[in-house]
Amino acid sequence: MAAEVGDPAPQFSLLGTGGKTYCLSDFRGHPLVLAFYPEDFSPICTAQLNSYSSATSDFQELNATVLGISPQSLESHDEFSRRLNLTFPLLADVDKEVAIAYDVLGPLGFYRRSVFVVDAQGVIRYAHRTRAGLSFRSSGELLDVVRSLQ
Structure with a gap:
């Protein structure tokens, strides 16, 4: 069953950059942006994560956190x-269990570029899953969604 707007966000606990374990429940009380992306070092993923990273202060002003999630290893x-100097954590969903819970796997089990905004109570308030993955939701659009939760 797909995680949709109005549903409680599926719980997760994943290892992430900085050697820390990140759980959905850690972010209860403020908005969370979950950016599922297909692959480290690919051109579109690089552009997407650079875009979100450059807007980190805007997300922080709204008391929101961004997390990037993909199936690559923690290494x-x-x-x-490190290469991109990202300002938010990347989480390793190597077994793709979180991707399954959020229904972001496409044909042949590859991640579809997807983004969710979860409100302070843990409810999904925005969900976008791409089909081809050749574009991504802009920081401005996501910031507007987070502002609408205030």
Whole structure:
């Protein structure tokens, strides 16, 4: 069953950059942006995560956190994050259980570029799943969604 707007966000606990474990419940009380992306070091993923990283202060002003999630290893995420100088954590969903819970797997089990905004109570308030993954939701659009939750 797909995670949809109005549903409680599926729980997760994943290792992320910085050697920390991140759980959905850690972010209860303020908005959370979950950016599912297909692959570290790919051109579109690089552009997407750079865009979100450059808007970190705008998200922080709204008391919102951004998390990037993909199926690559923690080592890959650490290197990708370091090279891009990202300002938010990348989480390793190597077994794709979180991707399954959020219904972001496409044909052949590949991640579809997807983004969710979860409100302070843990409810999904925005969901977008791409079909082809050649574009991504802008920081401005996501910031507007987070502002609407205030």
